[in-house]
Amino acid sequence: MQGALSSWQNFLSGFFWGFSISIAQWVGLEIVYQLIDRRISWIETPVKKVFVQVISFLTYSASAFIIVQLANYYIWLGILPSESWKSIIRSLPFTLLISLVLSLIFTAIGFFFAWKNAFLQAEKLKVEMLAYKYESLRNQINPHFLFNSLNVLSDLVYDDQAMAVKFIRQLSDLFRYVLDSRDKELVPLKDELEFIRSFTFLLKTRFEEKLKIDVDVQANPEEYIVPMTLQLLIENAVKHNEVSEAFPLRISVRKVNDCLEVENNLQPKNVGDDSKKTGLKNITQQFAFFSEKPIKIITSDERYMVRVPILKSVEK
CATH class of the missing domain: 3.30.565 (Heat Shock Protein 90)
Structure with a gap:
């Protein structure tokens, strides 16, 4: 009975541990993406946007991972930050690699939608221009x-x-x-x-x-x-x-x-x-x-x- 209880405790702690890391990464990166998207245009400065987005993603991802991990080690295992720091730093490169992949995915998706919207806007203006020229020519x-x-x-x-x-x-x-x-x-x-x-x-x-x-x-x-x-x-x-x-x-x-x-x-x-x-x-x-x-x-x-x-x- 005690072993089963211990097993359920391990399951729940592992679940919430992983869940907290995932939420911090996905939700946080989405917020960072939205903030950058409002301030830097894909059409006007695409190179600047890629550079700022990748650096911001990596910086946030590393910071969020370290903070969440320090909290999890202390909450679930009772290990102080001074003792868990080395273990967290060793696993940080894997997080940065995942963050880099996510940043590239976000960048590719953002660039595609920006290009699509710009194309649709250009087509809309072209249609309006043709309609105007026709009406203007007629009148x-x-x-x-x-x-x-x-x-x-x-x-x-x-x-x-x-x-x-x-x-x-x-x-x-x-x-x-x-x-x-x-x-x-x-x-x-x-x-x-x-x-x-x-x-x-x-x-x-x-x-x-x-x-x-x-x-x-x-x-x-x-x-x-x-x-x-x-x-x-x-x-x-x-x-x-x-x-x-x-x-x-x-x-x-x-x-x-x-x-x-x-x-x-x-x-x-x-x-x-x-x-x-x-x-x-x-x-x-x-x-x-x-x-x-x-x-x-x-x-x-x-x-x-x-x-x-x-x-x-x-x-x-």
């Missing part, structure tokens, strides 16, 4: 804008031939820019502003004093923007607001720090089912691909403003 020149421009041109041919010639040149510059920029992800801001001058000339020729557009932007050589951003914002303002002699629409384009602001007085009109509200969404997705700075929409009872970041050449 680059609104058919209504083209139809109205041709109507204005037909009137000018009879009333003012000199203005008609200038109108045709501006319309030609507009389409040349559309064709040149359709395959570009970013364009210099100065090129976009030249395009906007042609675009606003056509709009103001059509609406005359009913539409006032003020562009106050000086572009630097290193500044870029998503092509046709300003055109879409100005066109949205004209599309969604009343433009008449009684209620003239005033649009201002200005540069504030590293952003462009397009603001108009708010006098909304019903645009019916023709408004799909995809323009701003597409621009937002496109800018998110190049910059962490968000596009901001600021509204009040009288004003509507969209603020977009100016992109630098290094972001291209």
Whole structure:
């Protein structure tokens, strides 16, 4: 009876001894892995992460093994740390070998999942980019804008031939820019502003004093923007607001720090089912691909403003 009891005591002590070592290693290494994973990126600094992870795993594993073993020797066998120290140190290399294997396993798994997530994210951005380009290409020149421009041109041919010639040149510059920029992800801001001058000339020729557009932007050589951003914002303002002699629409384009602001007085009109509200969404997705700075929409009872970041050449 006494032997059986002694056998059960040996079994339980051996079980809890081994269990405490396993828990300390697995749970502790998982915590160490999570802490490193939050602070060091696989994508940005993979070599640094491998080095830090392996060293941290080995350091923690050795420390945890020594502490748990000292406690087990004292709890189950009554042996003081000063007496059990040599025995623990002799078995430490086996623990370090196991820890090295575990660290390599964690490293391989972590690198695989990081690579997989980066690949999926890149594919998602690629799909969003293609969708944006398709939508942008489809809406680059609104058919209504083209139809109205041709109507204005037909009137000018009879009333003012000199203005008609200038109108045709501006319309030609507009389409040349559309064709040149359709395959570009970013364009210099100065090129976009030249395009906007042609675009606003056509709009103001059509609406005359009913539409006032003020562009106050000086572009630097290193500044870029998503092509046709300003055109879409100005066109949205004209599309969604009343433009008449009684209620003239005033649009201002200005540069504030590293952003462009397009603001108009708010006098909304019903645009019916023709408004799909995809323009701003597409621009937002496109800018998110190049910059962490968000596009901001600021509204009040009288004003509507969209603020977009100016992109630098290094972001291209």
